[in-house]
Amino acid sequence: MSEPHRERQEQLAYSELMDKMLDEQGRRTKARKIIAVLRHALGVSDLSGLRALDVGCSAGFIADELALAGAETVGVDIDEPGLAAARHRFGERVNFELARGEAMPFPDNAFDIVVFNHIYEHVVDPEAVVAQIRRVLSPQGALYLGIGHKHQIIEPHYTLPLLSWLPQPAADRYLRLTGKGEHYYERYYTRGGLKRLFGAFDVWDYTLPVLADARAFAGDDLIPAWAARIPERALAAALPLVPTYIWVAFGSARIPTGPPLRIGPRRI
Numbered sequence: 001m002s003e004p005h006r007e008r009q010e011q012l013a014y015s016e017l018m019d020k021m022l023d024e025q026g027r028r029t030k031a032r033k034i035i036a037v038l039r040h041a042l043g044v045s046d047l048s049g050l051r052a053l054d055v056g057c058s059a060g061f062i063a064d065e066l067a068l069a070g071a072e073t074v075g076v077d078i079d080e081p082g083l084a085a086a087r088h089r090f091g092e093r094v095n096f097e098l099a100r101g102e103a104m105p106f107p108d109n110a111f112d113i114v115v116f117n118h119i120y121e122h123v124v125d126p127e128a129v130v131a132q133i134r135r136v137l138s139p140q141g142a143l144y145l146g147i148g149h150k151h152q153i154i155e156p157h158y159t160l161p162l163l164s165w166l167p168q169p170a171a172d173r174y175l176r177l178t179g180k181g182e183h184y185y186e187r188y189y190t191r192g193g194l195k196r197l198f199g200a201f202d203v204w205d206y207t208l209p210v211l212a213d214a215r216a217f218a219g220d221d222l223i224p225a226w227a228a229r230i231p232e233r234a235l236a237a238a239l240p241l242v243p244t245y246i247w248v249a250f251g252s253a254r255i256p257t258g259p260p261l262r263i264g265p266r267r268i
Contacts (some may be wrong), residue, residue: 008124010078010100011185022085024061031065032218034115034144037206040217041142041248041265042113043257047071050112055101055133056119060086060094067093071113076104101129109138117146118156118244121186126197134200134251143201143249150188152243157186164188194245195268201249203268204256208235210246212263232263 039045048070054063057075059082067073067090075096077083086096099105102125114137120126137143148156148164155163158180163171171184189197206217212235214223227235247268248256256265 027061031062040258052113058082139252145247204265
């Protein structure tokens with residue numbers, strides 16, 4: 001393991017550090033977007049009969065929505081307070097496991113769906129977690145990826161411009177100067193780095209389809225209606241400004257089988 005990985009500590013009890021993890025309405029709204037993308041990628045009307053894993057489930061709202069959509073669902077995290085709350089509310093529908101993403105206690109090919117939503121920047125060893133996801137995802141399964149990148153304009157955890165662009169010492173000073181913290185923990189990859197991180201999968205980019213057809217993907221609460229009229233070339237040119245990429249990664253070579261879209265997903 002590299003030196004930077006050894007220096008980092010796990011973010012335990014993350015639900016107590018980040019209030020939005022307990023925002024039920026916001027998390028359930030996010031879950032509906034995730035499910036809409038997965039349904040399109042897999043060409044299914046719901047998730048009935050599928051086995052789903054939510055990596056970094058915290059308080060369990062996304063995992064619960066996966067279960068309500070029909071999936072046999074497991075949530076995994078190291079956030080003990082979040083898991084306790086999740087078990088209390090949703091334990092009859094979802095199996096919640098306390099485990100590190102780098103060592104998940106599941107057999108090979110155990111899941112048809114894995115959700116990995118805004119998690120990689122928080123874990124100590126993203127490569128090890130992604131390798132575990134690759135192991136537990138079935139060959140015909142789909143991995144949902146909601147992933148921020150190093151060159152996002154506004155860093156989402158601290159709402160500071162260009163924070164994730166900076167070297168570690170400068171990022172720490174930036175936080176102290178703005179009174180928002182002492183140490184910048186998160187580590188983001190460039191787009192090229194993300195492609196390498198998920199290079200063992202067959203990856204499809206759903207970012208432009210979601211922007212172009214927000215209603216189909218339950219994203220019209222954030223994406224204005226006029227975005228549907230923007231030409232594909234203009235949307236593609238603006239892609240570096242999008243703070244979150246939405247990718248679907250299949251366990252083996254596969255083409256998304258949902259209905260036709262104005263702008264379809266592209267293989268990365």
